[in-house]
Amino acid sequence: MIEQRVVDPEYLFFSAEREKRFITGSEAVKEAIKRANIDMAVSYPITPQSESMHLVGDIYAEGYIPEYFRGENEFAVMSAVAGASMGGVRIFTATGGPGTLRAFETFPTWAGARLPIVCAFMTRGVNSPLTIQPDTIEMAFMLDTGIMMFHAENAQDLHDMILKAFMIAEKTDIHIPAGVFVDGFFVTHTRDYVDIAPEDIKLPPYNPYSAPVPVMDMENVPVRQMRDPFVMKSNFISYAAHASWQQEILAAAERARKYIDKYMGGLLEMENEGADILIIASGTAVSQSREAIAMARQEGIDAGLIKIKSIRPFPKNEIMEITRKAKAIIVPEFNRAGWLCREVKSTVADTTKVVGGPRVFGGMTMPPELILAEIRRCSE
Amino acid sequence: MSTSNYQVVAGPEGYLPPAAAFMGVMLPEKGDALVEGKIVPAEEAMQKIAEKILAAKNPVFFPGPLLLWNWKEGVAEKAAALKKLAESAGAKIIPMPDYRPKYPMINPAVEINPNHPNLTIWHNKIDVCLFIGVHCHYANMALKIIRGGTDCYTIALCAEAGHEDAMITLRDAGLTELNKLNEIIIAMKEGGK
Numbered sequence: 288m289i290e291q292r293v294v295d296p297e298y299l300f301f302s303a304e305r306e307k308r309f310i311t312g313s314e315a316v317k318e319a320i321k322r323a324n325i326d327m328a329v330s331y332p333i334t335p336q337s338e339s340m341h342l343v344g345d346i347y348a349e350g351y352i353p354e355y356f357r358g359e360n361e362f363a364v365m366s367a368v369a370g371a372s373m374g375g376v377r378i379f380t381a382t383g384g385p386g387t388l389r390a391f392e393t394f395p396t397w398a399g400a401r402l403p404i405v406c407a408f409m410t411r412g413v414n415s416p417l418t419i420q421p422d423t424i425e426m427a428f429m430l431d432t433g434i435m436m437f438h439a440e441n442a443q444d445l446h447d448m449i450l451k452a453f454m455i456a457e458k459t460d461i462h463i464p465a466g467v468f469v470d471g472f473f474v475t476h477t478r479d480y481v482d483i484a485p486e487d488i489k490l491p492p493y494n495p496y497s498a499p500v501p502v503m504d505m506e507n508v509p510v511r512q513m514r515d516p517f518v519m520k521s522n523f524i525s526y527a528a529h530a531s532w533q534q535e536i537l538a539a540a541e542r543a544r545k546y547i548d549k550y551m552g553g554l555l556e557m558e559n560e561g562a563d564i565l566i567i568a569s570g571t572a573v574s575q576s577r578e579a580i581a582m583a584r585q586e587g588i589d590a591g592l593i594k595i596k597s598i599r600p601f602p603k604n605e606i607m608e609i610t611r612k613a614k615a616i617i618v619p620e621f622n623r624a625g626w627l628c629r630e631v632k633s634t635v636a637d638t639t640k641v642v643g644g645p646r647v648f649g650g651m652t653m654p655p656e657l658i659l660a661e662i663r664r665c666s667e
Numbered sequence: 668m669s670t671s672n673y674q675v676v677a678g679p680e681g682y683l684p685p686a687a688a689f690m691g692v693m694l695p696e697k698g699d700a701l702v703e704g705k706i707v708p709a710e711e712a713m714q715k716i717a718e719k720i721l722a723a724k725n726p727v728f729f730p731g732p733l734l735l736w737n738w739k740e741g742v743a744e745k746a747a748a749l750k751k752l753a754e755s756a757g758a759k760i761i762p763m764p765d766y767r768p769k770y771p772m773i774n775p776a777v778e779i780n781p782n783h784p785n786l787t788i789w790h791n792k793i794d795v796c797l798f799i800g801v802h803c804h805y806a807n808m809a810l811k812i813i814r815g816g817t818d819c820y821t822i823a824l825c826a827e828a829g830h831e832d833a834m835i836t837l838r839d840a841g842l843t844e845l846n847k848l849n850e851i852i853i854a855m856k857e858g859g860k
């Protein structure tokens with residue numbers, strides 16, 4: 288095993304001297320996992336995620352991870368990950384696009400079992416004809432699985448969010464899974480500057496004995512008991528227990544807000560607050576929006592940017608407040624469904640000022656000029 | 668700090684009461700506690716706990732598996748302190764030995780279960796209960812069901828972050844807090860003589 292020193296998460300995140308590296312998003316995943324003090328990783332290939340878990344395999348070979356194996360398919364991987372987490376280990380995996388959907392049943396199961404799994408989702412299109420290109424459609428399907436969802440704009444976000452996700456997910460009062468989503472190819476397969484802490488430090492280990500549910504350690508009381516389901520009865524008592532159980536999963540995500548504030552600096556970031564025209568975006572749509580705003584400024588049009596970092600929990604109160612005086616809200620997205628637009632519309636008081644688009648999908652890029660055109664139109 | 672107006676009070680609140688966290692009630696930071704949805708100093712909450720228990724007709728403590736099994740250092744001492752506290756307060760003890768649903772075979776006179784805690788509360792006519800040593804997920808699940816269907820006043824002494832769904836909750840509650848609570852109860856009883 289490689290010798291690493293356990294440090295406070297705050298030191299690793301905020302105080303440790305960082306080195307600037309020019310690396311791909313996939314390599315940023317590897318660097319994060321190197322410092323995450325995980326016990327185990329399970330992989331299965333799917334483009335554009337394959338390289339990330341391949342690189343995680345490399346650091347297993349280097350001694351940074353005690354256990355690493357390839358599952359039979361995505362469902363098997365996510366089920367193995369669930370078993371490992373129930374057994375009390377810190378575990379990481381990644382998938383994307385059709386892989387996400389193939390494993391879909393496991394995600395609400397992870398949340399329901401209060402498992403603090405961290406999974407990276409390198410998003411891609413899910414449709415026929417088959418595409419392997421960037422698209423965030425799978426995030427629409429994941430919104431109500433009960434897992435926390437963070438959306439990285441770039442490789443730096445991806446690296447930082449993965450590490451911070453472990454610390455948020457493992458809090459006793461949270462203890463639900465965290466998905467770190469990133470736009471496949473745009474981030475995973477391009478190089479960017481990423482500030483990285485030294486590789487001889489790592490996060491503190493996970494303590495499963497502070498979990499809100501018994502860890503399945505069959506050797507030790509009081510945890511030598513299975514989490515028996517109460518689902519087998521058809522009566523009000525069963526239904527009430529089920530309902531209360533599900534409420535508790537949602538409550539756990541609500542409690543995460545303060546930890547997201549602490550570690551990520553908030554559920555959203557605001558640039559040029561107070562502008563009449565606001566763009567609300569997540570993932571790489573944020574970068575394209577920033578470019579469009581700079582272009583608009585050259586034309587004398589003022590616009591602000593809200594970067595959503597946490598999709599679940601969603602920053603509804605913050606958005607409600609920030610958008611109160613805005614005349615127009617533009618929501619550019621890399622998917623055909625417009626799931627972020629729906630979220631925004633369910634939050635703001637006046638939905639008529641929300642512009643759903645521009646939207647691109649199927650792997651298309653989003654030229655800033657598309658967003659600029661909407662800014663111009665809204666400024667007229 | 669919690670800015671919620673939602674009050675976590677004795678029910679029955681209704682068919683399916685919400686999780687207090689969803690209504691904006693936030694868990695306390697270290698040194699603080701929650702009383703009916705509001706953050707207060709832990710000392711103040713302890714006084715309130717003592718008042719509630721002493722004023723109850725039938726106060727009952729529900730120790731869970733984390734306190735019933737001697738699974739790590741310090742647990743036996745904590746369990747002994749709880750027994751002492753129950754004796755001082757004149758409270759009964761009904762254990763929650765595990766989390767397996769036992770409906771319809773549960774004997775509500777001798778045990779409680781997180782999936783249908785209301786059965787034990789109704790059967791024993793419990794007006795104030797105290798959760799301790801119950802894994803947080805199961806405690807929250809049970810506390811909501813109790814609030815929904817019974818008029819029982821709930822108290823949760825949590826070794827972790829606390830429980831918004833209890834009417835009073837202490838966080839980081841260990842041996843020191845149990846002993847302190849015992850002292851407060853004894854002093855309150857003597858003061859009331």
